[in-house]
Amino acid sequence: MHGADAESFELVVRSAGEQSSLRLREAPGARAAVERAVSQAAALRAAAPEPSTFARHLGAQLSRAPDPMRALERLHARDLALALSCAQGLPAACALLEQEVLLKLRVPLSRIHPSPAFADEVLQVLRANLLMPREEAPSRLLGYSGMGPLLHWVSISAVRLALRMRKAQGEESHVEAEVLAAHPAPGGLELGFVREEARGHVRAAFIRAVASLDDEDRELLRLHFVERLSLERMGALFDLHKSTLSRRLSAVQTLLEKRTRRALAERLSLPEPEVDSLMRAIHGRLDLSLSGLLAVRE
Incomplete structure (x- = not known):
């Protein structure tokens, strides 16, 4: 050296x-x-x-x-x-942040509100939050540890900000990945069943997994965990027998676990046994996570 x-x-x-x-x-x-x-x-x-x-x-x-x-x-x-x-x-760094991070947030923000004007407003506030000096406080960007991509770290802040802005406007959203991450509640992913340093990464992986579901699967989750509809009533809506619907819901939750595991492995670059350990901790609790996280909005 x-x-x-x-x-x-x-x-x-x-x-x-x-x-x-x-x-x-x-x-x-x-x-x-x-x-x-x-x-x-x-x-x-x-x-x-x-x-x-x-x-x-x-x-x-x-x-x-x-x-x-x-x-x-x-x-x-x-x-x-x-x-x-x-x-x-x-200045050169701020310009690079704009190009490599902030402009890429329009896709996740569009899931919360389709209006480009809304994304513009969120990004304007986010720029101020991240880049403007704060009195008697260090820059928020100094809180980034480098243990995951900067884009992911900033996107979580952007999504939470967007949800707060929609709530302030009196708007409600459907079951979306961002909602699941931004509103932790007892029984959800914020419990101590994962290590402190991994919670944010598990939450982000779960966001990505829910975002990958198709519209019908997310609607099934919304009706089951938010509207609290019985399997019989949901079956009438979808023209399915309740046993078929129950299997469908179980399959969606299994898919969530599988995709969460994949996203977690990519995000943390952990050895397979360690990812397995985290997923064993999560297994069986995704239903609690969904109901607990969404219960805050009710």
Whole structure:
């Protein structure tokens, strides 16, 4: 490791806290992982933060990770550097955030309200929330840890903001993935049956799974979990026997679990046994998650 890389590693380690620094110094691949992260940050060129500032910021994030070496291996370093540069108000970084993140939010926002004007309004408020300086408080972008794509992290904020804006306008929405994520309630995904650091990722994976359902399946969920219709009444609506409808609902929930697992595996890049462990914790609770999350709106 040449001088600049060695200096970056030392800055990261010194900023990571005593316990994490010891683990990083002992880990065989830590220096190479830091070198990769610094290189990815530098690839932003005009949008890159100052290297020593990025190294200290990275160390601070690793100090909060249960396993700093694993966090380094899973790090989205370029996204972490971009968020840091935006928090510092670097114009090139803010322009890149607009192009790579904010403009891509129109699709999920359109699921909440089809009007382009509504998406424009949400994005305008979101830009202010993320990029405008706050008195006596750090930039919200400094809260991004780099443990998942920046696009996903910002999209959760955008969806929650959009739902609050629709609620303020007195508008109700159907069973949509965003609703499930934005309104946790007792019995839902916010329970302690998943590790603290994984809850947000599980919730985001669940969002993606529900969003992938077709309109009829989501309507089945709405009638069952929001309207509380009996299987007999739902069967009359869909011209199906209640036993057939019961199997259909079970199949939708099984599909939700399968797609949540797939999205979780992609999002966290975890070994298969660890994903299996998280899914065992979720198994059998998706019905509680749906009813509990939606009960808040009733």
